[in-house]
Amino acid sequence: MLYGIAAATASFLLAALLAALLRAPALSLALVDRRRRRPVPLSGGVAVALVTGVVAGVGDWTGVVPLGPAAGRLLLGALAAGALGLAADLWRLRRRWVVAGTAVAAACVVPYGETGPVAGVLAVGWITLVAAAFRGLDHADGVAGTVGVVTAFGVAACAAAELRDGLAVALLALAAALTGLLLHNWHPARIALGACGALFTGFLLAGAAVFTRAGHPPAGGAAVLFALTAPACLDVVLVLLSRRLAGRPVLRAGPDHLAHRLRRLGLTPQGAAVVVGAVSCGAVLTGVLVHTGRVGAPAVWWVAGAAAAAVAGLLRVRVYGPRHGAGAQGRVPGPARPRPPRSACRVPPEVADTPGGASSRGTIFPVRQAQRAEEDQVSAPLRVRNG
Numbered sequence: 001m002l003y004g005i006a007a008a009t010a011s012f013l014l015a016a017l018l019a020a021l022l023r024a025p026a027l028s029l030a031l032v033d034r035r036r037r038r039p040v041p042l043s044g045g046v047a048v049a050l051v052t053g054v055v056a057g058v059g060d061w062t063g064v065v066p067l068g069p070a071a072g073r074l075l076l077g078a079l080a081a082g083a084l085g086l087a088a089d090l091w092r093l094r095r096r097w098v099v100a101g102t103a104v105a106a107a108c109v110v111p112y113g114e115t116g117p118v119a120g121v122l123a124v125g126w127i128t129l130v131a132a133a134f135r136g137l138d139h140a141d142g143v144a145g146t147v148g149v150v151t152a153f154g155v156a157a158c159a160a161a162e163l164r165d166g167l168a169v170a171l172l173a174l175a176a177a178l179t180g181l182l183l184h185n186w187h188p189a190r191i192a193l194g195a196c197g198a199l200f201t202g203f204l205l206a207g208a209a210v211f212t213r214a215g216h217p218p219a220g221g222a223a224v225l226f227a228l229t230a231p232a233c234l235d236v237v238l239v240l241l242s243r244r245l246a247g248r249p250v251l252r253a254g255p256d257h258l259a260h261r262l263r264r265l266g267l268t269p270q271g272a273a274v275v276v277g278a279v280s281c282g283a284v285l286t287g288v289l290v291h292t293g294r295v296g297a298p299a300v301w302w303v304a305g306a307a308a309a310a311v312a313g314l315l316r317v318r319v320y321g322p323r324h325g326a327g328a329q330g331r332v333p334g335p336a337r338p339r340p341p342r343s344a345c346r347v348p349p350e351v352a353d354t355p356g357g358a359s360s361r362g363t364i365f366p367v368r369q370a371q372r373a374e375e376d377q378v379s380a381p382l383r384v385r386n387g
Contacts, residue, residue: 003064004169007055008176014055015180018047019191023184026191031089033192040189042089045197048177049082052204055177056170067166070111074207075170077109081131082200089194095251102199103128109207114214119221126225127206133232134202135195136239140259141187142273147231147280148178148201154228154284155205158212158291167208174204187269202232212291220290223300227287231280234258234307238314246320254320261317279310 026032026041033040056075059065067075084101087093106127112120137144152175159168178201184191193201209228213221226233235258242256243249262272283303289295 003059004172007059007065007169008172011051011055011173011176012180015047015051015177016183017180018051019044019181019184022047023191029090031194033194040192042192042194042196044181044185044191045082045194045200046086048174048181048193048197049079049200051177051180052170052174052200053079055173056166059169060166065166065169067170068164070109070211071164071167071170071208073109074167074204074211077105077207078200078204080105081203082196085135085195085197085199089196098195098199099128099132102131102203105203106131106207111211111214115210119218123210127203127210129236130206130229130232131199131202133229133236134205135198136235136257137232138193138195138198139257140263140272141189141192141269142182142185143259143276144193144198144201145178145182145185146273146277148205149175149182150277150280150284151205151228152178152201154288155208155212157288158224158228159208161292162212164212167211171204171208174201187273205229220297223297224287224291227283227290227300227303230283230303230307231258231276234279234310237307238311241311242315242319245315248320256319258314260319261314264317264319283307 022043023041026043027039031042033042053075056067060067060072081102084093084098084105088098103124106124110120110123110127115123134144134148137147152171156168156171156175159165159171181191181193181197185193206225206229209225213224216224238258238261239256240250243252243254248254258276259269259272262275263269267275286295286299286303290297290299
């Protein structure tokens with residue numbers, strides 16, 4: 001207990017300090033988020049992964065809180081996923097390669113002896129999905145960190161109930177490190193989590209949840225896993241459905257995530273992060289109560305129903321602009337007229353300078369003749385841009 005408190009305190013302070021120190025090197029290496037209006041370094045995830053790994057490793061090395069072989073492999077797999085995310089931040093790797101690498105790392109850490117082969121394969125897909133979902137949550141200031149902190153505390157409680165003290169301490173260190181990062185990641189963010197921190201956090205949380213539910217009935221295990229990661233699952237389903245319904249490519253990024261839609265409803269960036277955190281707190285609390293046997297597994301249906309209602313309501317929020325070529329009212333025009341030759345779009349100087357140029361231009365440009373009041377407002381020659 002005392003080591004858990006000391007580990008959490010050290011993780012909080014070290015993550016906050018290391019994140020501040022890594023900001024300047026990230027800016028010099030151009031390791032920034034290019035989707036924002038201002039460059040935000042993506043070095044926060046490096047600080048979270050390093051601090052969590054060091055604190056958990058010290059507890060295992062000293063023998064105070066040993067991780068054990070299975071939890072040690074899980075931590076190494078999470079660090080490997082974080083390294084893959086760092087490579088994606090630096091060199092802009094394709095998403096398919098990042099997902100494939102995360103799946104390989106998950107396949108190496110799942111306890112097949114306790115889950116069985118079929119459930120083990122499903123667990124690999126689940127860990128990969130949650131890791132990718134946390135990467136999607138890192139689109140707004142403070143959202144991924146807030147959800148990660150709440151989820152880490154919930155999964156740590158489940159691990160402590162299963163007497164996995166080493167895993168619980170590692171999750172407490174992760175929660176404290178994410179809290180230290182939120183000092184810099186809260187709006188307006190000076191540091192972002194990045195793919196490194198998002199993949200590391202999602203991988204470790206999903207893998208730890210799988211470890212704590214190994215050996216339990218599959219139906220109850222699936223319910224608890226969903227409740228513990230409900231906000232991330234909600235964001236993934238919302239994005240996939242909205243892009244499919246809009247006819248957009250699934251892998252094309254856009255302002256269609258959960259926090260984006262909450263902003264469209266009038267919430268501030270801080271308010272959106274607080275709302276997502278509150279939703280995560282309610283879902284995670286339900287998962288912990290079901291895992292410890294305080295309530296029955298049907299309680300998760302309330303979480304699923306609330307998530308379905310949220311998806312149905314948020315899908316009605318317009319986040320995509322009109323398609324290219326559509327009218328101002330969203331109407332798609334008819335067949336495009338053939339473009340005139342380039343020579344017909346050029347106005348000779350002698351024609352532009354001729355008095356009464358309106359009639360001369362009317363012979364060149366097949367458009368409606370302008371009225372005299374409109375001609376007085378035009379002080380420069382008319383220019384036409386092809387395309």
